[in-house]
Amino acid sequence: MSPDPRKTHGLWETSAPPAPDTVMLRGETRSEVVIVGGGYTGNSAALHLAKRGISATVLEAKSIGFGGAGRNVGLVNAGMWVMPDELPNVLGEVYGERLLNLLGDAPSAVFEIVKTYDIDCQLQTEGTLHCAVGAAGLAELQQREDQWRRRGAPVRLLSREETAQKIGSDAYEGALLDLRAGTIQPLAYVRGLAAAAIREGATIHTDSPALSVEKTSGGWRVATPEGSVTADTVIMATDAYTQGPWEIIRREQVHLPYFNFATRPLSDNVRASILPGREGCWDTKEVLSSFRMDRMGRLIFGSVGALSGAGEIIHKGWARRALHRLFPQLGDIAFEAEWYGQIGMTDDNLPRFHKFADGVIGISGYNGRGIAPGTVMGRTLAQLVAGEMTEADLPLPVTDAREAALRPFKEAFYEIGAQAAHLAGARF
Template identity: 60%
Template structure:
């Protein structure tokens, strides 16, 4: 997008076309204005439109331009914070409410995909959280115990069973979460947008918001060429916000994450690596993730940015790491490469904010944007329509707090990941 092949990589190459949109021009009057066309904003628009609420989405770039179109495509359940930690962090009754809601999040995603016929390579086969060494196995053992206590369909696998599903013996075990799965994320958000448009939502792209202000007890959202007047504003820009959306962005520390996609693998390697179609990620501090697309490309990712020397370092590391994980893979050639930003909050949990009277939003997905974004979009639609009260939301209302030293910490993450990958997997 925007002539940058490293922004969306494989996903832009293989996703169906986005629905036809145009710049905002002239004046428009709706009940709800949504700023940002990612998972949350488009889900909110879809659910509002389906309920008959006039809604318009205003996007600065293109549908899925932010994290929605750049991520790995793992549709995970819950947040990566362990259930017991989450319950200690959030006041009652929010912890249990959030765990239940997001535990069922993948189901909502796959139901929407089915109901609207979205072509996004959806595979509802689960995900594998891979244990690196003894400490990693202890971590996934604790995760399994805590989720199983809540009735979740998860299973702890020993090293041999994990190897059969992963195609590598590098890991000491894995946690299989059957609630989860994989999608082509840009194709999914474009499909959501098409469904929202069919339901009556108005979508405007290439329309950066210059100002949001109250006038005559309503909101006015202004762009260079148009204006939307609305009763409600849903802010859903998350880690990619600017201008009016900058508050949510500054609350999060930017964590860069990249992906490489191989050329389609041979039939023999496709039968070996992730033969049942799960997506995977591991417990290492500088974590790795890998999954297949429908054409048999292996998508391999980790922390880091593909700019400057990072592009060379991370690419060389990815080739070494793949050969070490899968010795039979041979010479690795990459067909696409891209990277984006994960927004990390102080406690690794999302936030619910009121930015003004009838101006609300969820943010801070900490690398879990697909299912939570879809779920929170539905929650926002229900809240705006008066079907869900503030005390019934999955998160408490909290003030915006700017993350301290956020840009310095971003540099530390980026340089640290590059240093780790410079030396990793050489022996």
């Protein structure tokens, strides 16, 4: 896995079981469906196609989970960032409610796959905690609770005292407990998803970037450095890390850098005082923070920013200060691992379904919610290809991909803004 996995995949690379054996594509081959991208969406689509007896070939440019699937914090969330009531306002009543229903149940789809295929990915199903920073944060969570509960979701707004007991810190005014959600080791999960797809009959080629896609008399021919696959259908599942054909998928998203630090395994007494229920957490700040525990008792703490150049020093110093404020019981904080990646943000913070040409489709733009949405969207694409649903039945409308306005400037602004916030943040 390249570049240096200590900076791109960190703790996940050192603690995940090995990926299934795969090889570079060499020579010409045929498949009913070719899937470009070996993350959650691509491997889920391959798994669900193979289970239906449809031949599926995945082409991954690097290694399984090289992109966002192997770098995120591992929160298996329900829904998206936007308020539940906002989805019907943006997408219309039909698509909005379909998407809410699909994504509300998405964590359970992940948990079922993990259990069915016995994937060793540190699964925790105790829920997540969205933590309120100040009165404004609490008001936001009150709205979220009301909107989800009206749809029957098992969410509950905890008091300040209940939140302190759940987290082991009195830093928050309250927290929204979502019992649908949980945490996993994300790289281990995507590797297990790929292994499940192979077990069901799919083919996966790594180190096989798609260099070109062209329509031929035999179907769509996807060329790689040393071979090609010809298929009736192409699924583009490269999301924020897209390069090559239909790179507009990347360009319609603004990259938001996000980093994580992992402490050394905590002592038993300290471990018992922090997240005793093992929920995953994030807060309501604009430059948000997230934290969770792994199986070995490492505290994983992350926020917006890139661990490169001056950002590496600034963000690491901030992380130590912020953790000390949250959890004084940690004492002298030592980090065992650090890594970062890019979140692809769309202009309305919602995913996209694109039909790039007849027989070329894709869903992308998860806005930092890739695990559960990617899994169920891969399944949805498989159902579409299998003829079990039509485009009119999808949870998203068909839209054209358009480059995000002022994208390079926004990306620079996010990193500069994160450095500024963290340079001054959490100081005594």
